[in-house]
Amino acid sequence: MSGVELGLAVAGIYLAAGLVFGLIFVTLGVGRVDPAARGAPVQFRLIILPAVAALWPFMLVKWFTGTRAD
Amino acid sequence: MEKRWGLVWALERLVAGVVRRPWLTLVLAFLTAAGSFSVAATTLRINTDPSAFVSSDEQFVRNFREFQAVFSHVKQTTLIVVSSEDRAEAGRAARALVERLEGEPEIFTSVFYPTGHPFYERNAFLFLGPERLNEVVERLAAAQAPLAILAREPNLAGIQEFLSLTARAYEEPVELPALAGDMMAGLADTAEKVAAGRPPALPWFERLLTREFGASDHLIIVQGSLDFDESLPAKTLLKRIRDLAAEVGIGPGSGVELRLTGRVPLEYEELKSAQSSVTLAGLVSLAALTVILSLGVRSFRVIGAVLVTLLTGLAWTLGFAVVAVGELNILSVAFAVLFIGLGIDFAIHFALRLQEAVGTESDFAAAAIRATESQGRAIGLCALTSAVGFLSFLPTDYRALADLGAISGGGMALAYIAAFTVLPAILTITGAPATVPRLPFAKRASDAIRTLTLEHPRKILVPAGLAGLLAAFAAPHVVFDYSTLGLKDPNSESVRTLEYLQSKGVKTDFTLNVIASDGAESRRLSAEIARIDGVEAVDSPDTLVPSEQDEKRETLGEAVQFLWPALNAKPRGEPLTGAERLAELQSIRTRLAALLAAPPPADDPARARFQAEARRLDAAIARLLAGEAQDAMEADAAKLEAELVAGIPERVAWLGEALAPPPLGLEDAPAELRERVVASDGRYLLTVKPREDVRDVAALERLIEAVARIAPEVTGRPVMEAGIGSVVVRSLVEAFAIASILILGILLVSLGNVRESLLVLVPLLWAGTLTLAVSALAGLAFNFANVILLPLILGLGVDSGIHLVSRFRNRHSMTEVLSSSTPRAVLLSVLTTLGSFGSLALSSHNGIKSMGLMLSLAMIFLLVATLLVLPALMAVFERHEGAPDSPDGA
Numbered sequence: 001m002s003g004v005e006l007g008l009a010v011a012g013i014y015l016a017a018g019l020v021f022g023l024i025f026v027t028l029g030v031g032r033v034d035p036a037a038r039g040a041p042v043q044f045r046l047i048i049l050p051a052v053a054a055l056w057p058f059m060l061v062k063w064f065t066g067t068r069a070d
Numbered sequence: 071m072e073k074r075w076g077l078v079w080a081l082e083r084l085v086a087g088v089v090r091r092p093w094l095t096l097v098l099a100f101l102t103a104a105g106s107f108s109v110a111a112t113t114l115r116i117n118t119d120p121s122a123f124v125s126s127d128e129q130f131v132r133n134f135r136e137f138q139a140v141f142s143h144v145k146q147t148t149l150i151v152v153s154s155e156d157r158a159e160a161g162r163a164a165r166a167l168v169e170r171l172e173g174e175p176e177i178f179t180s181v182f183y184p185t186g187h188p189f190y191e192r193n194a195f196l197f198l199g200p201e202r203l204n205e206v207v208e209r210l211a212a213a214q215a216p217l218a219i220l221a222r223e224p225n226l227a228g229i230q231e232f233l234s235l236t237a238r239a240y241e242e243p244v245e246l247p248a249l250a251g252d253m254m255a256g257l258a259d260t261a262e263k264v265a266a267g268r269p270p271a272l273p274w275f276e277r278l279l280t281r282e283f284g285a286s287d288h289l290i291i292v293q294g295s296l297d298f299d300e301s302l303p304a305k306t307l308l309k310r311i312r313d314l315a316a317e318v319g320i321g322p323g324s325g326v327e328l329r330l331t332g333r334v335p336l337e338y339e340e341l342k343s344a345q346s347s348v349t350l351a352g353l354v355s356l357a358a359l360t361v362i363l364s365l366g367v368r369s370f371r372v373i374g375a376v377l378v379t380l381l382t383g384l385a386w387t388l389g390f391a392v393v394a395v396g397e398l399n400i401l402s403v404a405f406a407v408l409f410i411g412l413g414i415d416f417a418i419h420f421a422l423r424l425q426e427a428v429g430t431e432s433d434f435a436a437a438a439i440r441a442t443e444s445q446g447r448a449i450g451l452c453a454l455t456s457a458v459g460f461l462s463f464l465p466t467d468y469r470a471l472a473d474l475g476a477i478s479g480g481g482m483a484l485a486y487i488a489a490f491t492v493l494p495a496i497l498t499i500t501g502a503p504a505t506v507p508r509l510p511f512a513k514r515a516s517d518a519i520r521t522l523t524l525e526h527p528r529k530i531l532v533p534a535g536l537a538g539l540l541a542a543f544a545a546p547h548v549v550f551d552y553s554t555l556g557l558k559d560p561n562s563e564s565v566r567t568l569e570y571l572q573s574k575g576v577k578t579d580f581t582l583n584v585i586a587s588d589g590a591e592s593r594r595l596s597a598e599i600a601r602i603d604g605v606e607a608v609d610s611p612d613t614l615v616p617s618e619q620d621e622k623r624e625t626l627g628e629a630v631q632f633l634w635p636a637l638n639a640k641p642r643g644e645p646l647t648g649a650e651r652l653a654e655l656q657s658i659r660t661r662l663a664a665l666l667a668a669p670p671p672a673d674d675p676a677r678a679r680f681q682a683e684a685r686r687l688d689a690a691i692a693r694l695l696a697g698e699a700q701d702a703m704e705a706d707a708a709k710l711e712a713e714l715v716a717g718i719p720e721r722v723a724w725l726g727e728a729l730a731p732p733p734l735g736l737e738d739a740p741a742e743l744r745e746r747v748v749a750s751d752g753r754y755l756l757t758v759k760p761r762e763d764v765r766d767v768a769a770l771e772r773l774i775e776a777v778a779r780i781a782p783e784v785t786g787r788p789v790m791e792a793g794i795g796s797v798v799v800r801s802l803v804e805a806f807a808i809a810s811i812l813i814l815g816i817l818l819v820s821l822g823n824v825r826e827s828l829l830v831l832v833p834l835l836w837a838g839t840l841t842l843a844v845s846a847l848a849g850l851a852f853n854f855a856n857v858i859l860l861p862l863i864l865g866l867g868v869d870s871g872i873h874l875v876s877r878f879r880n881r882h883s884m885t886e887v888l889s890s891s892t893p894r895a896v897l898l899s900v901l902t903t904l905g906s907f908g909s910l911a912l913s914s915h916n917g918i919k920s921m922g923l924m925l926s927l928a929m930i931f932l933l934v935a936t937l938l939v940l941p942a943l944m945a946v947f948e949r950h951e952g953a954p955d956s957p958d959g960a
Contacts, residue, residue, distance in 0.1 A: 034824045044824070047828070048824060066822075
């Protein structure tokens with residue numbers, strides 16, 4: 001596998017993981033990180049889904065630190 | 071315990087160090103800036119070829135490169151148009167210029183003169199249309215008698231016999247042909263010039279023939295060396311053309327005009343226009359910047375510090391550009407616009423916050439730390455989101471945009487560093503005054519805005535919401551005008567000449583090209599493409615073969631019949647003696663005197679002209695012979711004879727050949743003509759000339775689509791530009807999608823609050839949508855020049871939102887936010903961008919002008935969004951839900 005193919009594969013895995021995390025986060029986690037977002041409509045959660053999926057490691061840390069603080 | 075960002079702590083340490091060692095900081099900063107600038111000045115070039123930045127995987131790129139490889143004469147051409155109402159003069163001047171151009175092969179690597187090619191001269195009659203050929207043959211019929219005389223007696227005796235013949239025609243009660251007056255005028259002109267000691271540049275007979283059969287516009291196509299070390303690579307080449315033209319008598323007052331067009335002059339004039347526009351705009355914007363900052367900041371120390379910070383960061387970014395991309399292009403050269411527009415934002419926000427802190431802290435160092443603590447994270451977030459927005463261009467298909475993204479992304483980091491090093495260092499040395507009270511009108515306006523947004527937010531939000539909704543429908547209709555012709559000054563010589571050539575059906579760079587595999591396919595494709603509505607004509611190698619040859623040769627055969635005496639005349643062998651010449655001149659004068667004895671009929675302009683010319687001829691001969699010794703008179707008579715009959719035998723010989731051309735096929739065309747339309751592998755080049763103005767992008771697109779349905783591999787500059795345009799649009803959409811997602815993600819991570827993250831994007835979305843909508847409705851299109859407006863709105867829109875939302879997180883109250891320095895900083899930031907680049911609307915370069923106009927529009931909408939819409943929205947949320955949670959280190 002060439003370097004480019006490897007890079008694309010890694011990126012694909014990253015984004016796939018991000019999508020999975022994102023779906024879970026916008027369903028269960030967003031209210032933990034931002035209490036004001038509890039009860040937010042589906043459309044609202046879908047808007048932030050791509051952003052969460054793109055930067056999911058940071059959102060994961062935020063969710064984790066938010067849960068520990070609780 | 072208050073959570074702090076590591077970044078803020080590090081920044082505070084940095085600023086503390088800068089305040090302790092301001093001079094060292096400035097020395098380091100200016101040295102690196104100077105070094106950076108000098109490296110960039112000697113290394114950076116601007117590549118103006120838009121096709122160089124598109125992947126060769128694109129089909130339209132491969133087609134164009136193959137076309138250029140197979141027909142290399144199309145690369146980097148200059149079209150020289152030599153024109154004159156006097157066709158003979160146009161031909162003489164053009165031939166003289168061609169000779170000079172061919173004499174400098176080190177500058178002009180290729181010189182092609184199709185109008186004067188011997189092939190077209192020899193077969194001139196075959197290439198005329200049938201109607202025109204008939205007209206010419208009629209004129210020849212009228213001239214058969216004089217021609218026969220002059221062919222048999224190419225001397226003063228022949229002139230005398232010819233004059234007697236025409237004088238008889240004058241005296242007879244029949245219509246006098248215009249040719250008679252023309253011939254008499256030719257003789258008179260020649261005699262006058264010889265009498266004055268200035269022989270004519272062109273023999274009268276040659277002039278007459280060329281007037282009949284010659285062209286008033288002569289086209290010369292050159293390719294030459296361009297000096298890419300110069301800011302204007304074509305300057306030397308084009309100047310040399312004009313110098314050589316002047317040497318051969320082309321120029322103002324000469325009656326012969328020189329015009330240049332083609333790829334090289336078009337780009338040269340565009341670059342020159344852009345450079346001079348930017349110079350003027352730069353002066354106006356500097357003045358505007360000074361006024362705006364003076365009114366807003368009201369401290370020359372702070373203004374000076376901000377400007378020096380900006381320039382230092384810009385110099386650093388130039389050096390970064392050398393390292394990151396190595397050369398600039400037509401898009402990335404605009405990174406300076408983005409840098410100034412956004413970099414000044416960082417400096418202004420920090421400077422105003424610093425001024426605010428100076429009023430409350432005990433000393434400057436503490437004020438600097440306070441300001442850093444307050445603004446470090448917000449400005450950092452602005453720099454990060456802007457950088458991410460620009461870096462989103464990196465993965466797109468258009469490398470020119472990717473380069474812009476790379477330079478601008480790095481520039482944001484450098485602007486951030488400059489704002490927290492150079493700015494505090496300067497203000498440590500000069501001192502920063504506390505915030506100066508606002509001017510009364512500014513205070514009143516500020517109070518009014520605060521009252522409106524806090525107490526009546528719905529009065530803002532309802533119309534804003536409606537406007538946004540309506541704009542959302544109009545915005546998608548905005549157009550990207552990919553035509554580089556549209557960017558150019560329509561009054562420039564190169565553009566006007568291009569229009570002129572297109573109106574005459576001459577092939578230019580802005581035509582479509584199709585390569586056919588052989589002659590049969592060429593004819594099939596030509597016929598199909600010619601039927602398309604937007605096609606004016608299709609040129610193919612068959613254009614080298616005259617049409618309807620059999621019919622034309624029959625007509626020419628008739629001309630040969632009646633010109634037989636002239637074409638087969640045996641010229642008198644012995645020249646006239648001196649005495650014989652003088653005697654003939656005397657006979658001519660006697661005959662002219664009889665002709666001039668009575669005035670011409672009043673209502674006969676042809677005879678009036680003939681007599682006037684005869685009078686001139688008589689006077690000239692008289693002057694020539696006045697008061698001279700016999701030898702001198704004989705010598706003058708010999709000179710006059712030589713000029714009067716110059717070229718006649720040669721031209722009669724030419725007539726004989728041209729009136730009896732053999733049948734012509736493509737194989738009879740000379741190699742240098744054939745190889746321009748038939749490749750060495752036998753492929754044929756078709757050139758499709760558009761009927762409509764090639765600057766009309768919609769019409770051009772329809773034409774390209776229609777031709778592509780018949781010939782999918784159609785190419786040419788318009789196709790390249792259309793392809794690049796679609797790549798640019800695709801790249802922009804991709805980049806904006808990536809940027810939006812990443813910026814929202816960064817905001818979510820940083821602010822930890824979904825609603826606030828979305829609020830940050832409100833100014834961008836509202837101002838952006840309205841800008842697109844108004845542009846679409848006003849017919850303002852995006853183009854290669856103003857497309858950088860989009861990342862500028864992205865950066866400035868997000869930055870403005872971040873500043874307001876961050877300040878709200880700090881102060882927990884919209885009332886306090888609107889009373890703080892933040893709204894003023896946002897206003898100043900947007901106004902400085904508006905002032906700096908709105909002046910571009912004064913430019914004569916269409917692209918730069920459109921950038922100024924659209925940017926002004928965008929900045930006005932951004933101001934409204936940031937100072938009215940967003941605060942009103944935040945006030946509504948604040949009312950409904952109270953203050954937000956404690957800030958997260960802000």
